[in-house]
Amino acid sequence: MKIAILGGDGFCGWPTTLHLSARGHDVVVVDNFSRRAIGEELGAESLTPIRSLAERRAAWEELTGRSVGFAGIDLARDYEAFLDLLVTERPDAVVHFAEQRAAPFSMKSPRHKRYTVDNNLNATHNVLAAVVESELDVHVVHLGTMGVYGYGTAGMRIPEGYLDVEVPGEGGGVAQQILYPSNPGSIYHMTKVLDQTLFAFYAKNDRLRITDLHQGIIWGTNTRETGLDERLVNRFDYDGDYGTVLNRFLMQAAVGHPLTVHGTGGQTRAFIHIQDMVRCVELALLHAPARGERVKIFNQMTETHRVRDLARLVAELTGAQVETVPNPRQESPENDLHVVHDAFLDLGLRPTTLSEGLLLEVEQTATRWAHRADLSRIPATSLWTRERRAGIPASRTGAAPVGA
Ligand code: USQ
Numbered sequence: 001m002k003i004a005i006l007g008g009d010g011f012c013g014w015p016t017t018l019h020l021s022a023r024g025h026d027v028v029v030v031d032n033f034s035r036r037a038i039g040e041e042l043g044a045e046s047l048t049p050i051r052s053l054a055e056r057r058a059a060w061e062e063l064t065g066r067s068v069g070f071a072g073i074d075l076a077r078d079y080e081a082f083l084d085l086l087v088t089e090r091p092d093a094v095v096h097f098a099e100q101r102a103a104p105f106s107m108k109s110p111r112h113k114r115y116t117v118d119n120n121l122n123a124t125h126n127v128l129a130a131v132v133e134s135e136l137d138v139h140v141v142h143l144g145t146m147g148v149y150g151y152g153t154a155g156m157r158i159p160e161g162y163l164d165v166e167v168p169g170e171g172g173g174v175a176q177q178i179l180y181p182s183n184p185g186s187i188y189h190m191t192k193v194l195d196q197t198l199f200a201f202y203a204k205n206d207r208l209r210i211t212d213l214h215q216g217i218i219w220g221t222n223t224r225e226t227g228l229d230e231r232l233v234n235r236f237d238y239d240g241d242y243g244t245v246l247n248r249f250l251m252q253a254a255v256g257h258p259l260t261v262h263g264t265g266g267q268t269r270a271f272i273h274i275q276d277m278v279r280c281v282e283l284a285l286l287h288a289p290a291r292g293e294r295v296k297i298f299n300q301m302t303e304t305h306r307v308r309d310l311a312r313l314v315a316e317l318t319g320a321q322v323e324t325v326p327n328p329r330q331e332s333p334e335n336d337l338h339v340v341h342d343a344f345l346d347l348g349l350r351p352t353t354l355s356e357g358l359l360l361e362v363e364q365t366a367t368r369w370a371h372r373a374d375l376s377r378i379p380a381t382s383l384w385t386r387e388r389r390a391g392i393p394a395s396r397t398g399a400a401p402v403g404a
Helices: 013-022 034-042 053-064 079-089 110-134 187-205 245-255 274-286 307-318 342-346 354-367
Strands: 002-006 026-030 069-071 093-096 139-145 162-169 172-179 209-215 217-219 259-262 268-273 296-300 303-306 322-325
Touching: 002 013, 002 079, 013 026, 013 053, 013 274, 026 079, 069 079, 079 110, 093 110, 093 274, 110 139, 110 187, 139 187, 139 274, 187 209, 209 274, 217 245, 217 274, 217 354, 245 259, 245 307, 245 354, 259 307, 268 274, 274 296, 296 342, 303 307, 307 322, 307 354
Parallel strands: 002 026, 002 093, 026 069, 093 139, 139 209, 209 296, 217 268, 259 322
Antiparallel strands: 162 172, 268 303
16 A cells, blocks of 8 residues: 555654555654654653654665655644545545644643644644645544543443444334543543544535544554664653653662552553554555444553552562652543454454563663653643642652652
8 A cells, every 4th residue: 555644754644654565555654853853842852762754664675675755744734644644545445643642732822722722623623624635545543642532431332433322212212322522631632622623524415435543542662663773663651741651660679769659549440452553554554434434433552550550560570660740631540441353453453561571671772761850851741720739749849748
């Protein structure tokens, strides 16, 4: 297939680019380097020393003989440039990762909220409108989030996108399937909820073929391809805005920082290893919906874990201290999470489990690059509301511990 990877320089986009190129697909990266620019704004670099996209592409070609194309386009603003790319390159599919993906970043200030909404919704809508205008039959695969559902399960397993309901009708109950009711927990997650409505409309009105991947929290850094050579290394974020929970704990353990459990740590979330993520995207590309079919939704996750259990696991593995810190977020302190995720397993996904991969990750990434860490970037300081407090460990400030 010919595939355009939108956001192909980012944390998910880069390993997906290489995976699909390695599988023999003809890949072109579309990116405006916004993730690198945000890193500069925050003064927070990847723990791993990532190379420029030009160096990454050259190294890949040198190692494998396969070239990856590139187009520098801001999808939220340069509609015409993207339309031109579609018409010139005529891809079979686009994989859309080109959104601001950090919940804390999206909640930092009105400016960050507005940027996240403007960027994410315009990018998604421009992609869909351009596919229609191009008159090409392009399969759109989008990286969504488990967070569109919220994390409360009301005693049931969260289905893959659609919920069976019965509504009262004149002659008795009428069976229907509806999009699972959304319950986003941040401005970022809300943009992915709104994306879902754009997809439903374009699938219905223009018969676009669309797949939405409701992904859990990624853990891990490298895939088979990004691990081939140091010039291909993937980014690893640990700062309070972009670092996700398990990767943060691994890095904190490596630098001797207490593991920062927000609140009670009773939050249960869905997880997936980065190697499984690239495989899932490939499976989704190979199993596109037909024209006229509704949006195909997969739950792209393999395990659920409670935050405090993850902290305990990492502490057992590394000897790190666990510390409860104030939760800067507005979220349920405790929740259960049960998720249907059969579709990818049925298509052949063989998940990498936490028990297999965690130690390797500590050794190969967190410890290896620990000397590059800037400890001042660790605390999560983006507050969901004015009443919230930054997630700084009391042992580092001399304040009374949480709950004291
Ligand atoms: N948390 C801690 N300590 C930390 C960091 C986080 O206890 O040091 C807690 C948070 O309060 C939250 C949970 O861990 O309850 C998850 O936070 P996260 O930053 O790992 O994940 P989240 O903000 O939900 O976002 C990440 C990705 C996002 C993706 C989402 C999938 O950044 O792009 O959509 O995971 S999901 O969580 O399933 O919605």
